[in-house]
Amino acid sequence: MNAVEMHGISKEFPGVKALDNVDFSINKGEIHALLGENGAGKSTLMKVLYGMHQPNMGTISIKGKDVRINSPIEAIKLGIGMVHQHFMLVPVLTIAENIVAGAEPKNGLFFDLHKAISEVDKLAKDVGFTIDPRKKVEELSVGERQRIEILKALYRGVEILILDEPTAVLTPLEVKELFTTLRQLKQKGMSIILITHKLHEIMEVSDKVTVLRDGKTIGTVLPKDTSANELANMMVGREVKMGVKCRSTNVGDKLFEVQNLCLKNGDRFCLKDINLYLRKGEILGIAGVEGNGQTELIEVLTGLRKPDKMCLKIGEHEISNNAGADEFIKSGIGHIPEDRGERGLVLDMSIKNNCILGYHRINRFIKKGIFLNNVIGKYARHLIKTFKIKAVNEEIHVGTLSGGNQQKVIIGRIFAQNPEVVIAAQPTRGVDVGAIEYIHHKMIEFRDEGKAILLISADLDEIKSLSDRIVILYKGCVVAQGVTDDFTDTDLGILMTGGKISNEER
Numbered sequence: 001m002n003a004v005e006m007h008g009i010s011k012e013f014p015g016v017k018a019l020d021n022v023d024f025s026i027n028k029g030e031i032h033a034l035l036g037e038n039g040a041g042k043s044t045l046m047k048v049l050y051g052m053h054q055p056n057m058g059t060i061s062i063k064g065k066d067v068r069i070n071s072p073i074e075a076i077k078l079g080i081g082m083v084h085q086h087f088m089l090v091p092v093l094t095i096a097e098n099i100v101a102g103a104e105p106k107n108g109l110f111f112d113l114h115k116a117i118s119e120v121d122k123l124a125k126d127v128g129f130t131i132d133p134r135k136k137v138e139e140l141s142v143g144e145r146q147r148i149e150i151l152k153a154l155y156r157g158v159e160i161l162i163l164d165e166p167t168a169v170l171t172p173l174e175v176k177e178l179f180t181t182l183r184q185l186k187q188k189g190m191s192i193i194l195i196t197h198k199l200h201e202i203m204e205v206s207d208k209v210t211v212l213r214d215g216k217t218i219g220t221v222l223p224k225d226t227s228a229n230e231l232a233n234m235m236v237g238r239e240v241k242m243g244v245k246c247r248s249t250n251v252g253d254k255l256f257e258v259q260n261l262c263l264k265n266g267d268r269f270c271l272k273d274i275n276l277y278l279r280k281g282e283i284l285g286i287a288g289v290e291g292n293g294q295t296e297l298i299e300v301l302t303g304l305r306k307p308d309k310m311c312l313k314i315g316e317h318e319i320s321n322n323a324g325a326d327e328f329i330k331s332g333i334g335h336i337p338e339d340r341g342e343r344g345l346v347l348d349m350s351i352k353n354n355c356i357l358g359y360h361r362i363n364r365f366i367k368k369g370i371f372l373n374n375v376i377g378k379y380a381r382h383l384i385k386t387f388k389i390k391a392v393n394e395e396i397h398v399g400t401l402s403g404g405n406q407q408k409v410i411i412g413r414i415f416a417q418n419p420e421v422v423i424a425a426q427p428t429r430g431v432d433v434g435a436i437e438y439i440h441h442k443m444i445e446f447r448d449e450g451k452a453i454l455l456i457s458a459d460l461d462e463i464k465s466l467s468d469r470i471v472i473l474y475k476g477c478v479v480a481q482g483v484t485d486d487f488t489d490t491d492l493g494i495l496m497t498g499g500k501i502s503n504e505e506r
């Protein structure tokens with residue numbers, strides 16, 4: 001008897017058949033990965049299981065019993081929990097308050113905080129987390145917040161845990177810790193459904209993997225019987241080249257130069273004396289463990305935050321330290337933001353309007369203060385086609401697109417405006433392997449046109465495969481820079497964690 005059995009599930013949204021006769025099942029004590037291209041239907045399938053969507057057809061049984069799951073509350077009662085990619089915690093409340101919210105222990109009529117703290121403490125110890133339940137959630141790192149979301153589900157006694165792209169926002173170390181936790185939970189008999197685009201994670205941690213394509217089940221395989229390449233083929237339906245290395249052959253003059261950049265937070269430096277440059281026809285990668293100044297660097301170099309000191313030039317043109325984001329855009333600097341939900345898109349606005357966000361004041365789209373709706377519509381349809389965005393039409397809210405397709409809207413918007421320099425932060429976060437191949441290809445094409453890209457990514461493999469040169473950032477300082485292929489993996493590992501290597505003058 002399976003813990004969960006979903007049979008013949010179909011789900012339609014206006015104009016989209018998101019799921020078409022899908023079968024999916026998971027055993028007790030199993031980690032089961034769900035893989036598929038952006039828009040394949042993974043999140044939808046799991047939202048059906050969690051009671052957030054009602055299927056148009058199909059049956060679900062839990063531990064052999066047929067059920068109808070009308071809401072997440074009913075799902076939780078059946079032992080099903082889901083951790084979404086965007087966390088739903090309340091930052092100003094403590095860990096304990098967040099975990100018990102909605103299922104508070106009571107003393108008579110009143111909330112029993114003392115009991116909440118001791119229960120949460122015990123639960124955390126059971127699964128090997130060291131946390132202080134009295135700490136506020138706002139003080140926690142992303143990885144820690146995710147643990148709280150998991151604890152929140154466990155507190156409600158779930159036996160089936162759904163994790164939708166849990167590793168997309170984690171550092172490599174946090175991913176390792178998460179996998180240790182998942183293995184422990186599996187030992188205790190939990191069934192875990194893991195959605196991820198990272199094939200090596202599937203190979204590492206899952207017992208089984210089910211592949212979806214275009215809303216249909218392609219098949220279920222055991223990682224030990226397959227390879228990352230074969231999985232990529234299954235999901236995309238063709239051969240995918242992963243991690244292509246393609247160095248620039250035609251580097252020109254300096255196009256973008258940052259000198260003596262300093263940024264303080266209070267009296268502490270978050271960026272100190274940063275010097276770097278980009279030449280025409282070059283991709284410069286920023287390597288570093290997340291949280292070593294990357295976010296602040298991006299903010300300063302896109303005009304979102306004013307530095308304490310800096311000289312910034314694009315070509316011969318100097319950009320004033322007081323310039324706003326608008327002026328950066330006008331000077332030819334495009335920005336792919338690291339957080340697409342917050343900075344990149346307005347989710348409850350149409351795809352069409354999101355396609356011109358930040359560029360809405362340029363003459364092409366506006367005349368005498370009035371938006372040229374037809375022009376913008378045509379432009380959006382062109383982007384949807386060129387960048388292979390999976391959408392019914394340009395009028396729908398960008399928030400209804402799958403995660404990876406939202407990312408393509410941003411990528412399309414920036415590259416279509418033909419900037420000189422692109423500051424690309426996590427450009428392929430949450431994007432499937434086929435789309436990664438496509439985005440990488442676009443970046444290389446752009447570079448080969450004599451433009452330049454500053455690439456910031458938590459994925460070191462991505463940095464290594466795309467960058468012609470690398471700058472290593474540690475505690476807000478550049479600790480080394482040089483030609484990518486001159487650094488070994490060990491060198492990078494040492495430098496990124498504050499160590500020194502013998503010939504660091506490179």
Ligand SMILES: Nc1ncnc2c1ncn2[C@@H]1O[C@H](COP(=O)(O)OP(=O)(O)OP(=O)(O)O)[C@@H](O)[C@H]1O
Nearest residue numbers: 013018038039040041042043044400401402403404
């Ligand atoms: N609430 C909704 N309204 C309309 N269409 C939707 C809605 N939710 C999902 N869709 C559509 O259903 C399809 C499947 O989306 P889903 O989010 O399940 O994909 P996914 O496999 O999770 O992709 P990703 O890897 O990009 O997150 C997409 O075409 C998407 O646009």
Ligand SMILES: [Mg+2]
Nearest residue numbers: 042043402403
């Ligand atoms: Mg999804």
